[in-house]
Amino acid sequence: MFVFACAGCGSRLTVPLSQVALPTHAHQKYGNGIRLPVLMESGTFAVEPEPWGPPWRRWEEVTPEEATARGIHAAVYSLSDGAPGSIVIAPGDSRGMVFLPEEGGGYCCGLAWGDGPNMACEACGVPVASRIDDCSLWQAVWLAPDAVRRLPADDTDTGTGTGPGSAFGSGSGSGPAPLGWAELLADEYGTPPVEPVVSWASARGMDHWWSWSPQWEAAAGQALAHMLAASDGRSVTVPPGLTSEVFRRALDALLPAVLPARRAVLAGPGLPAPGPDADMLLVPMHPQTGELWSPADAADPPAPVDQVDRAAAAYRVPLPFGVWIRMAYPEPRLRLPAPGAIPAGVLRDDPPAPRPRHPFRIDSGTFERTLVRLPAVRSDWLHDILENLTHHMCAGLF
Known part of the structure; x- marks a missing residue:
């Protein structure tokens, strides 16, 4: 388990977190005016190894040599010129941060990427993260890799951390070993292929329909x-x-x-x-x-x-x-043992x-x-x- 602290003053900015793989849909923009849920499960964080976030550069400004070095083999609209190693967490797992309204982007239905971090350390005022919750974007807080440092959760002295920007460092708080495939197979229920999608059009969230996930x-x-x-x-x-x-x-x-x-x-x-x-x-x-x-x-x-x-x-x-x-x-498999099988000839009564x-x-x-x-x-x-x-x-x- 780890916590992230401000690289400037050492104030802790998150609850204890365990590292997981970056979700495939982390950078997805889905539909128009859609209210997407939180990207990360509570208590977890993931790292984007590539540069992500502002400033952005148009493809015409990128040299072929630079594109090849970054593993890009065909033209794209733009590339991030931000630092690699951004850390993404659930908004509810953030602590000790305040908004910087003048730095926010989006504002269609919420916050999006502006020109830089839109959240600052409450203790020292250094910009440290970007809160994302605009329509059609997954809700998340992205910690700037050069503004935070990662510490073992049981380390009470923030001055003994792994140093600014060391999102990939290891420490005594690395936590238990990853689950084996058999354990995952026994515990994982899976992501339903069809789910209700909600629009921002209704303040009460009643404007929804069933769609592919x-x-x-x-x-x-x-x-x-x-x-x-x-x-x-x-x-x-x-x-x-x-x-x-x-x-x-x-x-x-x-x-x-x-x-x-x-x-x-x-x-x-x-x-x-x-x-x-x-x-x-x-x-x-x-x-x-x-x-x-x-x-x-x-x-x-x-x-x-x-x-x-x-x-x-x-x-x-x-x-x-x-x-x-x-x-x-x-x-879908039952998450709890059932007392018996459905008798022969009896149809399931769930729709x-x-x-x-x-x-x-x-x-x-x-x-x-x-x-x-x-x-x-x-x-x-x-x-x-x-x-x-x-x-x-x-x-x-x-």
Whole structure:
């Protein structure tokens, strides 16, 4: 467990927090006028390793050498010139900070990125963070990496911290080891694919409708970019059911019907070992570490060595664990033991989940951010997809 303190005066700015992986939807902008919930779970923080936040530079101002050094392989609208290592927390976990109204941005329905931090240390007045809660943005507090320092939660002397900007440092408060895949599989319920979306139009929050989950749309954007990059320009098949409903329309529209098709399958803890003909594995990311599940992580029953080697050669497509588990195990599992099974011939009396009003659409922003960071985007056909992204949005794919 760690706390973050002001680098200027040492005042503590957060409650004790545990580090988790940065959510795939951290930088998502969803819809128009939508009231999104808090990004981070209470008691957690995540680190953005890339520069993020103001000031921003237009693509025309970035040299090819600088773009390559930052891992950007295709043109984007703008790049952040901020410091790498921004720390994101839940707003309710912040302490000892006050707003700087003159530095705020947004103001459509709340606060967004302005020209710099819009929150200051209450003790010394140094700007330390940006509160984000404008419409269509995930609510969060982003701590400026050069204005805070990370301390073990049990360290009562703020002067013994790891130093300004050391968001990646370790200490005696690192906490327990990450959960194993089997433990995650037993405890994780997953992210529902469909959920009510609320608009700011109603002060009482009554203006809502059932829609595809924003988290699912962002996860699909990341995964689709990897699937296209690994396709070699050939068609891709995916498992039937929910996985097909998420990816099938986009894959059929963006890839030519070139055979033999490449095969993408779900793989991960608790699932059978993927067959030798799998070209891509849709695998979960560990929610605490961000690491991808590997066929070598399969424990019981162990697969033959040659089968593991073939599966290890397949391209691993990342999915957030909460999304992956609902694709791999579509039926929600009871969180508490039930006293018995439903008798034969008795139908369930709970209503089915409401259906969205439109087919699944992939988050274009997450898709673009992922694809431009994959070297395969340099190919002409993938570059054309980026160039025609607005057209694909109008067609309802994104």
